[in-house]
Amino acid sequence: xxxxxxxxxxxxxxxxxxxxxxxxxxxxxxxxxxxxxxxxxxxxxxxxxxxxxxxxxxxxxxxxxxxxxxxxxxxxxxxxxxxxxxxxxxxxxxxxxxxxxxxxxxxxxxxxxxxxxxxxxxxxxxxxxxxxxxxxxxxxxxxxxxxxxxxxxxxxxxxxxxxxxxxxxxxxxxxxxxxxxxxxxxxxxxxxxxxxxxxxxxxxxxxxxxxxxxxxxxxxxxxxxxxxxxxxxxxxxxxxxxxxxxxxxxxxxxxxxxxxxxxxxxxxxxxxxxxxxxxxxxxxxxxxxxxxxxxxxxxxxxxxxxxxxxxxxxxxxxxxxxxxxxxxxxxxxxxxxxxxxxxxxxxxxxxxxxxxxxxxxxxxxxxxxxxxxxxxxxxxxxxxxxxxxxxxxxxxxxxxxxxxxxxxxxxxxxxxxxxxxxxxxxxxxxxxxxxxxxxxxxxxxxxxxxxxxxxxxx
Amino acid sequence: xxxxxxxxxxxxxxxxxxxxxxxxxxxxxxxxxxxxxxxxxxxxxxxxxxxxxxxxxxxxxxxxxxxxxxxxxxxxxxxxxx
Ligand code: HEM
Ligand code: HEM
Ligand code: SF4
Ligand code: SF4
Numbered sequence: 001x002x003x004x005x006x007x008x009x010x011x012x013x014x015x016x017x018x019x020x021x022x023x024x025x026x027x028x029x030x031x032x033x034x035x036x037x038x039x040x041x042x043x044x045x046x047x048x049x050x051x052x053x054x055x056x057x058x059x060x061x062x063x064x065x066x067x068x069x070x071x072x073x074x075x076x077x078x079x080x081x082x083x084x085x086x087x088x089x090x091x092x093x094x095x096x097x098x099x100x101x102x103x104x105x106x107x108x109x110x111x112x113x114x115x116x117x118x119x120x121x122x123x124x125x126x127x128x129x130x131x132x133x134x135x136x137x138x139x140x141x142x143x144x145x146x147x148x149x150x151x152x153x154x155x156x157x158x159x160x161x162x163x164x165x166x167x168x169x170x171x172x173x174x175x176x177x178x179x180x181x182x183x184x185x186x187x188x189x190x191x192x193x194x195x196x197x198x199x200x201x202x203x204x205x206x207x208x209x210x211x212x213x214x215x216x217x218x219x220x221x222x223x224x225x226x227x228x229x230x231x232x233x234x235x236x237x238x239x240x241x242x243x244x245x246x247x248x249x250x251x252x253x254x255x256x257x258x259x260x261x262x263x264x265x266x267x268x269x270x271x272x273x274x275x276x277x278x279x280x281x282x283x284x285x286x287x288x289x290x291x292x293x294x295x296x297x298x299x300x301x302x303x304x305x306x307x308x309x310x311x312x313x314x315x316x317x318x319x320x321x322x323x324x325x326x327x328x329x330x331x332x333x334x335x336x337x338x339x340x341x342x343x344x345x346x347x348x349x350x351x352x353x354x355x356x357x358x359x360x361x362x363x364x365x366x367x368x369x370x371x372x373x374x375x376x377x378x379x380x381x382x383x384x385x386x387x388x389x390x391x392x393x394x395x396x397x398x399x400x401x402x403x404x405x406x407x408x409x410x411x412x413x414x415x416x417x418x419x420x421x422x423x424x425x426x427x428x429x430x431x432x433x434x435x436x437x438x439x440x441x442x443x444x445x446x447x448x449x450x451x452x453x454x455x456x457x458x
Numbered sequence: 459x460x461x462x463x464x465x466x467x468x469x470x471x472x473x474x475x476x477x478x479x480x481x482x483x484x485x486x487x488x489x490x491x492x493x494x495x496x497x498x499x500x501x502x503x504x505x506x507x508x509x510x511x512x513x514x515x516x517x518x519x520x521x522x523x524x525x526x527x528x529x530x531x532x533x534x535x536x537x538x539x540x
Contacts, residue, residue, distance in 0.1 A: 070517050077509065168523035
């Protein structure tokens with residue numbers, strides 16, 4: 001028998017999708033049974049009380065969680081989010097129900113051993129409930145008490161080699177796509193850059209440094225599998241500067257139907273014969289492709305690297321060879337000014353493809369980090385200019401994108417030392433007011449009024 | 459000129475105590491204003507060191523971090539975690 005009656009929650013289970021209510025009930029039953037005979041460090045009815053307090057919230061139309069708290073592990077200002085309920089007498093199992101954020105591995109590669117180990121810790125020391133993964137991309141362990149925090153932290157770091165993620169006014173847990181580990185489209189090694197920046201900015205990640213949260217995300221190519229353009233204050237998207245590599249023989253194989261298009265992704269249904277004109281050329285957003293005497297021609301100058309043609313014919317087309325990243329700034333979810341996508345600020349930072357040594361090529365990790373610091377110097381320089389500006393000018397709880405809106409793109413470009421260029425204009429005429437400074441104008445403001453009057457009377 | 463750490467800590471504690479009647483938690487930015495001449499990064503470092511030393515403590519809503527003198531503010535008492 002359930003501890004609390006939950007008619008409103010039960011109703012949620014009747015929908016067509018998997019239900020979090022069923023999941024929590026399942027965990028409640030598992031804990032009640034305790035088949036493994038665990039010495040639960042959370043009250044064993046934590047899941048029952050979680051359901052109970054949620055039911056009450058639905059009934060009352062208000063939350064019964066308090067906002068925030070002073071919890072954390074020693075030396076860390078982030079990674080733990082204190083949560084207390086305001087009805088501890090009725091729901092003692094969730095009197096304290098803190099969230100633990102754990103850094104996810106690069107590209108979210110897990111071994112089952114890792115997941116088992118993680119759950120062994122969490123079944124014992126927490127509610128057993130997780131959120132894989134949170135919106136930022138990290139592992140979220142839901143619900144534990146203050147005395148368990150240091151224990152969990154010790155086990156994570158010492159037994160699993162795993163660190164906490166970010167929360168609060170910190171750099172948040174950076175997240176990346178699988179990149180070149182499995183994906184031929186990757187224009188840079190997302191996991192290497194993500195790891196390097198995570199290690200370089202440990203202080204920013206663990207100790208409050210900023211007016212508000214700050215996120216990095218890394219997409220190996222414009223397909224944007226981690227959607228960095230919408231989800232991160234600084235979005236790194238792999239791109240290329242030269243021409244798309246075209247293999248005309250392979251193009252022909254697609255046209256002749258010898259190679260299945262889209263890597264076979266649409267094989268489930270018969271869509272008819274592949275039509276390169278209709279499915280590739282006509283769908284190019286910049287209209288920069290043409291079939292000339294059976295050969296595919298691309299006017300690369302006009303190509304916006306949307307990836308469409310490459311996705312349809314991956315054997316025939318590949319990103320160019322001169323690779324690097326674009327950096328977009330200021331994406332954020334609503335709250336102030338509504339949601340915003342990132343603004344392209346650095347169209348291309350070259351990443352030297354010959355600098356491809358791995359950790360195993362070095363004596364130790366420190367040496368590897370030094371090597372990477374050089375490889376990615378142009379990127380860290382830019383990041384720090386952005387942070388200096390935001391730390392100085394950003395208001396409390398103001399995201400980078402809001403500061404950019406408030407003070408304007410021109411100010412931002414000046415602060416991050418980027419010359420205005422055509423790519424900064426999304427739509428012509430939306431922001432025509434560029435103000436020149438005297439030192440930017442040849443001859444300055446001074447003029448010889450006599451000389452001027454010779455040609456212009458008063 | 460480099461900021462003297464002991465001196466800076468004193469300034470911070472004095473400023474927070476002065477405001478303790480009306481406010482117990484502060485944004486990191488409030489600390490910058492105690493040292494208008496210093497770079498935010500320098501001040502950030504001093505504040506975080508003071509947390510490590512147990513003089514200050516973090517309070518987090520989950521999205522924003524605030525900082526106060528250890529043990530002040532109603533949260534610590536209310537949650538029975540003094
Ligand atoms: C070949 C001749 C000219 C060209 C190509 C030209 C072009 C333009 C353009 C492109 C704009 C911006 C339009 C907009 O903001 O929508 C503009 C604005 C304007 N033009 Fe002209 N224009 C010409 C001659 C003149 C003359 C002879 C006058 C007045 C005697 C004039 C007065 C203005 C004014 C008052 C504005 C608005 C300025 C502002 O928005 O602050 N233009 N012109
Ligand atoms: C009683 C007569 C007038 C009234 C009430 C009037 C009112 C206005 C107003 C309200 C604006 C908009 C100001 C702003 O956007 O901040 C404006 C702009 C303007 N007016 Fe007039 N105006 C008058 C006569 C004139 C005349 C006779 C001329 C030209 C010979 C003129 C040329 C302009 C121009 C060029 C602008 C655009 C200024 C800019 O874009 O910065 N106006 N006027
Ligand atoms: S973003 Fe691009 S490189 Fe990364 S996994 Fe997706 S398609 Fe591959
Ligand atoms: S990547 Fe996109 S814009 Fe570029 S040629 Fe292909 S379809 Fe056109």
